[in-house]
Amino acid sequence: MDHNYTPQQQQRHALLTVFLTVLGLTFFGLVLIVISNGLIGVVVLTGGGMFLLGMVHYTLWGRAFSIETAGEREEEQRRRRAAEIEMEEQGRQPDTRIYR
Numbered sequence: 610m611d612h613n614y615t616p617q618q619q620q621r622h623a624l625l626t627v628f629l630t631v632l633g634l635t636f637f638g639l640v641l642i643v644i645s646n647g648l649i650g651v652v653v654l655t656g657g658g659m660f661l662l663g664m665v666h667y668t669l670w671g672r673a674f675s676i677e678t679a680g681e682r683e684e685e686q687r688r689r690r691a692a693e694i695e696m697e698e699q700g701r702q703p704d705t706r707i708y709r
Contacts, residue, residue, distance in 0.1 A: 614622070641649045 638649075
């Protein structure tokens, strides 16, 4: 099925899709708020706070730790690569060609 829509019609379709999605999610959220008597708002705020705390923790500690251990990580990767190469070399058949 091939539709030959003009660019204006394609934009209208995209806008309609986004608008209906936002409208549906808003309705669903309002229904949840009414059913839970506002408890869902507390849950969402708590989740948002936990996310914010996690981002602050990563920014202050996690990223610095990752940068600090980059050298050790690279050294471990090199060691593993060397061990893999050594295992490959040991697994090969001996060279039986005769050179003269």
